[in-house]
């Protein structure tokens with residue numbers, strides 16, 4: 001006999017007696033924990049986004065004070081770069097794509113009543129909240145927030161003489177340690193739940209692809225974060241008790257940090273990217289009205305990309321002064337890793353081929369992801385090949401590449417998932433016209449903001465400079481900075497329809513039916529929103545995979561699982 005996640009089945013007594021605190025704050029329900037991760041992630045998205053806008057204003061009009069902020073000197077600019085990068089990767093992308101979608105979807109899509117370890121799950125989100133608090137406090141300590149770059153390279157990050165006794169930097173390291181602990185707890189839960197709590201009939205090769213992507217991402221995180229934690233402890237020791245792990249004058253090696261950071265850093269990119277790819281992979285077949293193309297090979301490609309991600313890290317270090325003979329093998333593995341991703345992109349496009357496509361809002365975001373991610377993927381090939389990278393390294397070309405991959409994942413992939421699963425999460429429908437306006441404005445102004453950064457990068461603008469006008473050769477290109485900044489301001493304004501849509505829907509939106517999109521995966525057999533323990537005493541039975549259906553089936557018989565929602569009371 002298998003034990004369900006939450007163990008007990010007296011579901012009715014359970015939620016009737018839960019008060020405010022047990023329901024919204026100290027909840028062990030995976031759906032509420034997902035929503036808590038979502039709320040914290042959205043809070044940080046606002047903070048990280050505003051920091052980016054201060055930077056962009058400074059870059060476009062360096063001689064005027066930034067409205068609402070004031071003068072930005074080089075020191076402040078370094079704080080902005082560091083905190084924007086850190087916040088967006090670790091406090092926005094991870095909590096939303098892994099924390100929110102992973103928690104909400106894994107039990108519902110595999111037919112479990114909750115996570116395997118619900119209390120550990122609650123601890124995970126609370127440790128993340130503590131990490132958030134530490135990071136927030138770090139803005140207000142003497143010396144200000146961390147300013148050593150989001151990659152925290154020594155010697156700048158290691159030497160107290162350069163930064164003063166910078167408590168902001170110490171707290172920055174502490175906040176990350178806590179954030180890693182939170183996601184380690186979450187990761188153990190995700191893997192255990194998916195291995196042990198799948199409902200009868202839900203074999204591994206029947207799992208929806210978003211689950212495969214979540215599990216691969218989690219595995220990458222679990223395997224790569226250890227060396228970084230060790231590296232961060234050594235960094236703290238250098239800062240606090242004066243060891244010399246990284247300081248060259250004491251016999252240390254500043255490059256050691258770069259190796260440890262990027263051994264984690266490249267898999268970390270996939271920790272963000274893969275869940276987004278998963279969201280898109282599950283949205284596409286529903287709105288193309290046909291099964292996903294090449295299901296198993298998508299899984300094999302994902303695992304291959306995950307494995308390769310551990311042997312590409314030094315492509316971030318071609319100009320670092322490492323042994324130049326290392327450049328060739330790392331160029332080769334980097335170009336190689338584009339093969340599995342190219343397969344996944346082709347499978348996405350092949351899924352659309354001859355489909356009866358419905359252009360609902362989630363589908364628009366999914367298509368937007370494909371188009372924008374391909375731009376980021378292609379520029380990645382330039383960066384990954386050493387001869388080209390030596391020319392463009394540390395320029396805005398890299399910044400443009402990075403934002404085409406990660407902005408497309410977090411924003412386009414994230415919104416595809418958000419608009420798709422919102423009715424299941426909150427039991428309300430969103431407005432389609434507002435969703436479409438939100439998509440088109442975001443698509444246009446995303447490109448106005450980030451595409452020109454390729455050009456100014458090729459013109460020689462390096463990242464982390466606070467005032468481009470101090471460089472004579474950049475003055476004729478300054479108009480590009482102005483275009484990008486105007487784009488960024490309009491990109492921010494483009495999010496207004498989204499806020500209006502969510503608030504309007506939560507207050508007065510139409511009640512969502514069980515399966516508003518006529519989708520075929522298990523979560524759509526549960527009520528919208530699902531009650532605690534999801535299906536209660538009866539669990540659905542699965543007799544075929546999420547994508548094993550043919551077109552006529554889809555017209556008449558949307559939810560084969562529904563019929564088989566037999567009384568399998570346990």
Ligand SMILES: [Cu+2]
Pocket residue numbers: 265266269312313315316
């Ligand atoms: Cu990389």
